[in-house]
Amino acid sequence: MELLSTLTMKEAREKIKEVFADLVLMMEEIPILEALNCIIYEDIKATINVPEFNRSTVDGYAVIAKDTYGASDALPSFLTSIGEVAMGKPTELVLQSGQCCYVPTGGMLPQNSDAVVMIEYTEVLEDNTVCVQSAVAPKENILQFGEDVSKGQVIFQKGHKLRPQDIGVLAGMGITKVNVYKKPRVSIISTGDEIVAPEEEAQLGQIKDMNTYSIATAAMKDHCEVMGMAVVKDDLEQLKEKIEEFLETSDIVLISGGSSMGTKDVTKDAINAIGDPGVFIHGLAVKPGKPTIVGKVKSKAVFGLPGQPVSALVVYQTLVTYLIKNLYGDKGPVPYITGELAVNIASAPGREHYVMVRVCEEDGKTIVSPVHGKSGMLTMMTKSMGYVKIDTNQEGLLKGENVKVYLF
Numbered sequence: 001m002e003l004l005s006t007l008t009m010k011e012a013r014e015k016i017k018e019v020f021a022d023l024v025l026m027m028e029e030i031p032i033l034e035a036l037n038c039i040i041y042e043d044i045k046a047t048i049n050v051p052e053f054n055r056s057t058v059d060g061y062a063v064i065a066k067d068t069y070g071a072s073d074a075l076p077s078f079l080t081s082i083g084e085v086a087m088g089k090p091t092e093l094v095l096q097s098g099q100c101c102y103v104p105t106g107g108m109l110p111q112n113s114d115a116v117v118m119i120e121y122t123e124v125l126e127d128n129t130v131c132v133q134s135a136v137a138p139k140e141n142i143l144q145f146g147e148d149v150s151k152g153q154v155i156f157q158k159g160h161k162l163r164p165q166d167i168g169v170l171a172g173m174g175i176t177k178v179n180v181y182k183k184p185r186v187s188i189i190s191t192g193d194e195i196v197a198p199e200e201e202a203q204l205g206q207i208k209d210m211n212t213y214s215i216a217t218a219a220m221k222d223h224c225e226v227m228g229m230a231v232v233k234d235d236l237e238q239l240k241e242k243i244e245e246f247l248e249t250s251d252i253v254l255i256s257g258g259s260s261m262g263t264k265d266v267t268k269d270a271i272n273a274i275g276d277p278g279v280f281i282h283g284l285a286v287k288p289g290k291p292t293i294v295g296k297v298k299s300k301a302v303f304g305l306p307g308q309p310v311s312a313l314v315v316y317q318t319l320v321t322y323l324i325k326n327l328y329g330d331k332g333p334v335p336y337i338t339g340e341l342a343v344n345i346a347s348a349p350g351r352e353h354y355v356m357v358r359v360c361e362e363d364g365k366t367i368v369s370p371v372h373g374k375s376g377m378l379t380m381m382t383k384s385m386g387y388v389k390i391d392t393n394q395e396g397l398l399k400g401e402n403v404k405v406y407l408f
């Protein structure tokens, strides 16, 4: 009798990290407008100071803060206005004690000024006298030279994923192109004599292909380039040929189905038939996802995901995403929220258990409830916001417990 050997998820991840240490992504230089969600290939240093001059953050009067101390509605300070700063222009003005100067939001501060009083707290009297009705502290309402970013400082580290605000900062530095990792190239194969394309009519006993589409779009979400998608019969030779074809252009080939112990489950044999070292993981102590396969051939990664739609996607998210993040050097955590369990949840003994959950707000509390179903029902995941993890040694989770929900 052949039984699956079962590694824990932690052991499987360590093994994957070790075995694919030589799988590396190339670098490419791209315009910043195309770089959203791309991963930075090397540290980026600030090329300038931001701002490059002391700026006001409000419309008001630049002052020497000391001149306003004690000022109030009842007892204002009277300052002499020496002029106005024009937006986008340098100023030559220099403040002396007892003087002030009008500055718009974002305007350059005159020399010697160290704060700005908002215009609402001032009143202009005759003879360029400004009545200041509120005190300001030094540095109040100003952005100092280099306060946002100072020249030479590392603003983004290698492995950082670029978000809209990051792209804005790069533009603000005059950096219009960035070196990023090339996307991992991924191909997807679904195996099964019963699988038909979504647009085809399914005869009794057949099933429309879900996995090719859920896995391909999961890979796109992970910032991969999908190179090929195919459905292959449960046939060793045909599967081997398709994997070999896809390996020509891909870093990772993801196969779903045929991972278990049935007579028609040929994924493991097909991977091993291509070359060494072949399959190095078959079986994980997780639920769902027990029959997972991981192999290395032609220096590339080949995964055999379980055919059940939920299992395939859960293993993708827990294991394939882990490898992809590793390739990118992305050390960020899996995004999660926390909430309170609405009911007790029993665990699968001896396996790390991923339970699909929905989340709602009730009386200001975040309430987490399990979504029941079987791993052949993909709607279990469409009704869920994420999953909670029950560790191998945990007996279950209790109602009222605070849990982490890992988001899809």
Ligand SMILES: Nc1nc2c(c(=O)[nH]1)N[C@H]1C(S)=C(S)[C@@H](COP(=O)(O)OP(=O)(O)OC[C@H]3O[C@@H](n4cnc5c(N)ncnc54)[C@H](O)[C@@H]3O)O[C@H]1N2
Pocket (backbone or CB within 6 Å): 190, 191, 192, 194, 195, 207, 208, 209, 210, 211, 212, 256, 257, 258, 259, 260, 261, 262, 265, 288, 289, 290, 291, 305, 306, 307, 308, 309, 311, 375, 376
């Ligand atoms: N004797 C045993 N049987 C099974 C075991 C086991 O340990 N011993 N493990 C079970 C578990 S757990 C899972 S998960 C499945 C995994 O099976 P396979 O990876 O071999 O997948 P298939 O048998 O090909 O398919 C399973 C199921 O999923 C449907 N499927 C497959 N591909 C698609 C697709 N692209 N789109 C939609 N649905 C798909 C397929 O029709 C089957 O219903 O094995 C258990 N059995």
Ligand code: MOO
Pocket (backbone or CB within 6 Å): 286, 287, 288, 289, 290, 291, 306, 308, 311, 312, 375, 376
């Ligand atoms: O372990 Mo299977 O992946 O439960 O459905």
